[in-house]
Amino acid sequence: MKLNGKVALVTGASSGIGAATAATLAAQGVKVGLAARRVPKLKERVKEIEAAGGQAMAIEMDVVNPASVRAGVDALVKAYGGIDILHNNAGLMPASDIETLKVDEWHRMVDVNIKGVLNSTAAVLPHLISRGEGHIINTSSIAGRKVFPGLSIYCATKHAITAFSEGLRLEIAPKHKIRVTCIQPGAVDSELFEHISDAGYRKQMEDLRETITFLSSKDVADTVLFALQAPPHVDVAELFVLPINQPW
Numbered sequence: 001m002k003l004n005g006k007v008a009l010v011t012g013a014s015s016g017i018g019a020a021t022a023a024t025l026a027a028q029g030v031k032v033g034l035a036a037r038r039v040p041k042l043k044e045r046v047k048e049i050e051a052a053g054g055q056a057m058a059i060e061m062d063v064v065n066p067a068s069v070r071a072g073v074d075a076l077v078k079a080y081g082g083i084d085i086l087h088n089n090a091g092l093m094p095a096s097d098i099e100t101l102k103v104d105e106w107h108r109m110v111d112v113n114i115k116g117v118l119n120s121t122a123a124v125l126p127h128l129i130s131r132g133e134g135h136i137i138n139t140s141s142i143a144g145r146k147v148f149p150g151l152s153i154y155c156a157t158k159h160a161i162t163a164f165s166e167g168l169r170l171e172i173a174p175k176h177k178i179r180v181t182c183i184q185p186g187a188v189d190s191e192l193f194e195h196i197s198d199a200g201y202r203k204q205m206e207d208l209r210e211t212i213t214f215l216s217s218k219d220v221a222d223t224v225l226f227a228l229q230a231p232p233h234v235d236v237a238e239l240f241v242l243p244i245n246q247p248w
């Protein structure tokens with residue numbers, strides 16, 4: 001897809017992979033809506049993009065709330081005249097053992113990691129269908145292909161995103177010429193571990209940095225760009241992106 005002048009919505013754009021993707025797309029001439037809950041952070045990201053000559057807007061959005069998502073999409077479409085690209089990226093990973101019964105954290109992961117993706121897709125899809133083109137990128141994970149102890153619920157949510165992406169592609173790619181990409185990164189340097197309330201698992205995750213050279217968020221953003229820049233007849237359906245020294 002030729003990206004200059006296209007419009008993208010990136011959820012979870014206040015930090016990490018989403019912030020890097022927003023900046024990378026803006027550098028290609030894409031008008032970007034950066035969506036998340038922390039508005040001051042979004043405004044910082046927008047300023048950085050504008051300082052680099054790009055076009056972007058901050059959109060306060062809680063992906064768990066369908067009305068908030070619809071309002072954000074409406075604001076983006078009103079400001080930029082349409083939408084061509086959705087990057088479903090907001091997510092969280094509070095690791096813990098199942099037997100510790102952190103049920104609130106399980107529900108939160110289901111709400112953000114699964115229902116958030118469904119809410120954003122539902123709000124954007126009619127716009128893409130009416131244009132007869134577009135691209136939806138879903139951030140799954142290595143945890144959407146493999147299950148790790150302590151990450152059972154997170155893995156369940158990311159397996160759901162891998163499955164949803166494939167089903168979405170099967171239904172809408174041939175019929176509406178809307179491409180779907182499921183990106184499955186390994187370990188990435190971001191704020192993701194900051195939400196781990198279990199001290200043991202948080203240390204275990206942080207200690208991974210001693211043996212694995214984490215990907216940067218920009219590394220992942222560049223693979224998103226690769227999928228978007230493929231010729232229109234090419235759908236990069238899956239991207240499994242790992243640090244070179246992260247074992248399967």
Ligand SMILES: NC(=O)c1ccc[n+]([C@@H]2O[C@H](COP(=O)([O-])OP(=O)(O)OC[C@H]3O[C@@H](n4cnc5c(N)ncnc54)[C@H](OP(=O)(O)O)[C@@H]3O)[C@@H](O)[C@H]2O)c1
Nearest residue numbers: 012014016017036037038062063090091141188190191192
């Ligand atoms: N880091 C990794 O190793 C890794 C590996 C594979 C996949 N992933 C996936 O990559 C995605 C991005 O994570 P990251 O690593 O970049 O971590 P991050 O820096 O913590 O980013 C997570 C983003 O999600 C947003 N978010 C959380 N809850 C939200 C909600 N209810 N509504 C809207 N936005 C919400 C956060 O913004 P606010 O708090 O401002 O709302 C933040 O911008 C996630 O889906 C994660 O599962 C990460």
